[in-house]
Amino acid sequence: MIPSKIQLLPTQLINQIAAGEVIERPSSIVKELIENSVDAHAKNIEIIIQDGGKSLIQIIDDGDGMDSEDLGMSFQRHATSKIRHQEELRNITSLGFRGEALPSIASVSHINARSSINGEEGNEISLKGGEVQYIRPAPSNTGTSIQIKNLFFNTPARRKFLKTTEIEKRNIYLVVRTYSLAYPKIGFTLTDAEKHVYKLRGNDLAGRISDIYGKKFGENLLPVTLTKDHFMVSGFTGNLNLVKKRMGEQFLFLNGRAIQNRLINSAVFGSYKSLLSRGEYPFFILNLQIPPDMVDVNVHPAKSEVRFKDEWRVFYVVKSAVTQALTDLLKTIPDYTPFNYYGADKSVTSDHGQLKLSPSIPGQFPAGFETAPHHRDQEKVLGNTSSVITESTIRKAHERIEALTKSSQVDDKIIPTDNLWQIQNKYILTEVNQGLIIIDQHVAHERILFESAKKALEGNGIPSQTVLFPQTIKFLPEEYSKFLGVIPYLHKIGFKMREFGVNTIIVEGVPSDIYSGSVEEIVHEILDKYIEKQEMNASFLDHMAATYACKAAIKAGDRLKQEEMKNLVDKLFATDHPYYCPHGRPIIVRLGIDELDKRFERI
Numbered sequence: 172m173i174p175s176k177i178q179l180l181p182t183q184l185i186n187q188i189a190a191g192e193v194i195e196r197p198s199s200i201v202k203e204l205i206e207n208s209v210d211a212h213a214k215n216i217e218i219i220i221q222d223g224g225k226s227l228i229q230i231i232d233d234g235d236g237m238d239s240e241d242l243g244m245s246f247q248r249h250a251t252s253k254i255r256h257q258e259e260l261r262n263i264t265s266l267g268f269r270g271e272a273l274p275s276i277a278s279v280s281h282i283n284a285r286s287s288i289n290g291e292e293g294n295e296i297s298l299k300g301g302e303v304q305y306i307r308p309a310p311s312n313t314g315t316s317i318q319i320k321n322l323f324f325n326t327p328a329r330r331k332f333l334k335t336t337e338i339e340k341r342n343i344y345l346v347v348r349t350y351s352l353a354y355p356k357i358g359f360t361l362t363d364a365e366k367h368v369y370k371l372r373g374n375d376l377a378g379r380i381s382d383i384y385g386k387k388f389g390e391n392l393l394p395v396t397l398t399k400d401h402f403m404v405s406g407f408t409g410n411l412n413l414v415k416k417r418m419g420e421q422f423l424f425l426n427g428r429a430i431q432n433r434l435i436n437s438a439v440f441g442s443y444k445s446l447l448s449r450g451e452y453p454f455f456i457l458n459l460q461i462p463p464d465m466v467d468v469n470v471h472p473a474k475s476e477v478r479f480k481d482e483w484r485v486f487y488v489v490k491s492a493v494t495q496a497l498t499d500l501l502k503t504i505p506d507y508t509p510f511n512y513y514g515a516d517k518s519v520t521s522d523h524g525q526l527k528l529s530p531s532i533p534g535q536f537p538a539g540f541e542t543a544p545h546h547r548d549q550e551k552v553l554g555n556t557s558s559v560i561t562e563s564t565i566r567k568a569h570e571r572i573e574a575l576t577k578s579s580q581v582d583d584k585i586i587p588t589d590n591l592w593q594i595q596n597k598y599i600l601t602e603v604n605q606g607l608i609i610i611d612q613h614v615a616h617e618r619i620l621f622e623s624a625k626k627a628l629e630g631n632g633i634p635s636q637t638v639l640f641p642q643t644i645k646f647l648p649e650e651y652s653k654f655l656g657v658i659p660y661l662h663k664i665g666f667k668m669r670e671f672g673v674n675t676i677i678v679e680g681v682p683s684d685i686y687s688g689s690v691e692e693i694v695h696e697i698l699d700k701y702i703e704k705q706e707m708n709a710s711f712l713d714h715m716a717a718t719y720a721c722k723a724a725i726k727a728g729d730r731l732k733q734e735e736m737k738n739l740v741d742k743l744f745a746t747d748h749p750y751y752c753p754h755g756r757p758i759i760v761r762l763g764i765d766e767l768d769k770r771f772e773r774i
């Protein structure tokens with residue numbers, strides 16, 4: 172018989188291959204072992220390293236410990252005590268669950284581990300390159316101690332990839348600092364080459380921050396705390412004294428797991444608005460608590476990347492939480508309102524009578540950044556592959572920020588004048604102190620309607636305006652049953668309607684801001700979107716607001732009265748994001764006086 176060409180790899184080789192993903196460098200081992208100690212309910216974790224972890228990493232904890240059988244099992248691949256069934260994968264509450272770390276580490280090093288439960292006699296296991304040398308009873312304190320030597324002794328290529336001791340050391344310090352901030356109640360000690368780097372007793376988070384960064388630092392923290400639906404954000408964000416010129420001290424924990432997420436980072440940066448200049452980074456430590464089934468942590472073996480079911484919802488919650496924490500600071504921004512329209516007061520009253528902060532400042536995260544998922548090209552991928560959106564959205568946002576900071580450095584002020592002109596029934600032209608601005612009337616109105624609809628959907632709704640001639644709309648039976656689910660949301664935007672005979676509704680009130688578009692058209696468009704999505708979630712509400720805004724807005728070609736133009740411009744600058752429409756198109760084009768001077772060759 173011809174031997175089959177395809178053969179199963181030996182276990183040892185499988186483990187080494189896996190080790191390539193789980194343990195890139197000494198700091199990844201420290202991370203995995205700390206996670207195991209946390210999962211084992213340790214109250215104290217001691218970390219000892221030599222040569223940046225290259226010659227020694229030892230972690231000692233006072234956690235649950237293992238008996239002799241478990242100690243042997245723990246180094247076998249896919250052996251875990253943390254999940255048993257597939258359903259549990261959707262509800263992970265421990266840091267580990269893949270059963271990969273110990274066998275992977277063991278396959279590329281020499282290990283000696285001891286463990287004991289409840290002060291009973293312990294056991295010791297020794298492995299070289301994944302091969303068990305012995306397992307025998309040995310004295311041990313309650314808990315587990317794992318010692319790793321000769322890292323990558325059997326994979327010289329990997330060993331060569333290690334960085335200098337100095338760099339590996341720094342990575343390990345960062346891992347220990349990160350986990351000590353994620354778990355302030357646990358005591359952490361880090362000893363490097365016999366010197367104490369950290370000696371931290373259990374504390375609350377503020378105390379832990381002071382213990383690590385110093386008392387002065389601790390005095391510059393603003394507490395962040397917000398609970399919304401099933402999401403909870405807590406932690407601290409630094410005031411302006413803690414702003415740094417480089418990235419580094421920003422920590423994001425999701426259900427106790429340290430994660431990296433650019434979108435959430437930018438939610439935080441964006442909250443600081445003009446308080447930060449480009450290239451400045453605030454300090455923050457945020458703990459997000461999200462129901463485990465709303466996030467997938469099983470994206471990569473290192474588990475620092477996660478996938479949210481609804482990333483934009485998380486974005487908004489984090490943004491509100493941090494903005495709330497910064498409220499007092501934001502109030503102190505001198506001239507927070509870039510456009511002092513008609514000499515208006517700094518705070519502008521929005522159309523629903525609530526007092527609003529002024530529009531955000533150009534050069535920070537513009538509207539397109541938050542609303543880009545409504546962009547037509549991106550609609551297809553919404554909902555499932557949010558990372559695709561994130562990537563391109565962030566790139567686009569950055570390009571816009573570039574463009575905006577270049578073009579709007581000047582502190583624009585609209586001169587108190589009634590000078591407003593409509594051009595081609597499409598654009599509104601008006602003067603600012605450093606030049607002139609041209610506003611696209613359709614997208615401007617779209618932005619206004621979008622924001623008011625979104626706020627209405629998230630809050631209590633807006634009052635509607637009773638119509639003189641109530642109108643009936645008839646649906647197909649299969650549409651009708653679906654439509655009933657949408658009615659409460661349309662109510663919030665301002666459409667007052669009720670059932671009226673078979674498969675028919677009657678519209679008795681419409682939003683007061685509606686300009687064009689027949690009610691029937693708007694209602695059908697929203698219903699179509701809903702039928703397509705089949706789901707009423709946050710991203711659908713965004714779509715709904717955007718669809719409504721697009722249909723109900725003033726169109727290109729609509730002739731506007733002076734009063735209407737004034738009203739539109741006023742309201743535009745009272746929105747959070749006057750510069751970009753919900754689809755990401757620009758609303759305002761600015762022509763600076765210096766640009767004009769240049770064109771006329773005055774300078």
Ligand code: ADP
Pocket residue numbers: 203207208211232234235236237245246250251252253266267268269270271272273274314315
């Ligand atoms: P995972 O953490 O994904 O389960 P690991 O390979 O990291 O996989 O660990 C395997 C198992 O060994 C864990 O499920 C746990 O039962 C046990 N274990 C590892 N480290 C410790 C520890 N410090 N204390 C107690 N048990 C531990």
Ligand code: MG
Pocket residue numbers: 203206207266267268270272273
């Ligand atoms: Mg583990």
